[in-house]
Amino acid sequence: VREPVLSAHLADEEATRRSGAALARAWRARPTALFVALVGELGAGKTSWVRGFLGALGVSGPVRSPTYALVETYPVAGGLEVHHFDWYRIAGAGEVEALGFREALRERSACLVEWPERSPLEHARADLEVALAAEGSGRSLQLRARSPLARALLADATRKPEAT
Numbered sequence: 001v002r003e004p005v006l007s008a009h010l011a012d013e014e015a016t017r018r019s020g021a022a023l024a025r026a027w028r029a030r031p032t033a034l035f036v037a038l039v040g041e042l043g044a045g046k047t048s049w050v051r052g053f054l055g056a057l058g059v060s061g062p063v064r065s066p067t068y069a070l071v072e073t074y075p076v077a078g079g080l081e082v083h084h085f086d087w088y089r090i091a092g093a094g095e096v097e098a099l100g101f102r103e104a105l106r107e108r109s110a111c112l113v114e115w116p117e118r119s120p121l122e123h124a125r126a127d128l129e130v131a132l133a134a135e136g137s138g139r140s141l142q143l144r145a146r147s148p149l150a151r152a153l154l155a156d157a158t159r160k161p162e163a164t
C-alpha cells in the first residue's frame, strides 16, 4: 500500500468533529495549500467533519453544506482561509473551474470539498481523502494521505494529544 491509511470508528458526531479539529490544528501549524476530499453518502458526516475543522480554527457560526451556494469561504485567524465546497450539483471540471477552485487552492488556504467525485480530474489531485460511512450507530472513518503534506499532517494529528 503506497498511501498511508488511518482507520477509526467514530461513535458519535462529537468524534467526527474531533477528527476534523485534529487535522485543522495540524494544518494551522503548516498552512500551505491543502485540498481535502470528503467522500461519503448523504448523512455520512462530511459537514460534521468540516464543522470540527472550522471550530478548531475559531469559526463558531453556523456551518451548512453549501449545496446551492456551492462554496462558502471562512476567513480565520492568522491570515488563513478555509473554503468549504459542495460539488453535489455540479457537472464536471468546467463548473469547478468557474467556481474559482484553482484560485482558492493557494498558500494559507484549505479547500474542503464534499462530493469531490463530481469532478474526477480534480478529485485525483486531493492531498487528503476523508471517507465516512455508516457503521453501527456511528461512522467508519478512513483518512488517506496522498501527498507529502497530507502525510505530515496525519502524522502530526495523530501524534499530538488533543487540546481540551
Ligand SMILES: Nc1ncnc2c1ncn2[C@@H]1O[C@H](COP(=O)(O)OP(=O)(O)O)[C@@H](O)[C@H]1O
Residues within 6 Å of the ligand: 010, 011, 012, 013, 014, 015, 016, 040, 041, 042, 043, 044, 045, 046, 047, 048, 049, 065, 137, 138, 139
Ligand atoms: N460519528 C457519528 N456517529 C453518529 N452520527 C453522526 C456521526 N457523525 C455525524 N453524525 C450525524 O450524521 C448526520 C449527518 O451529518 P452531516 O455532517 O450533515 O452529513 P453529510 O454532510 O455527509 O451529509 C448528522 O445528524 C450528524 O449529527
Ligand SMILES: [Mg+2]
Residues within 6 Å of the ligand: 046, 047, 065, 114
Ligand atoms: Mg453535507
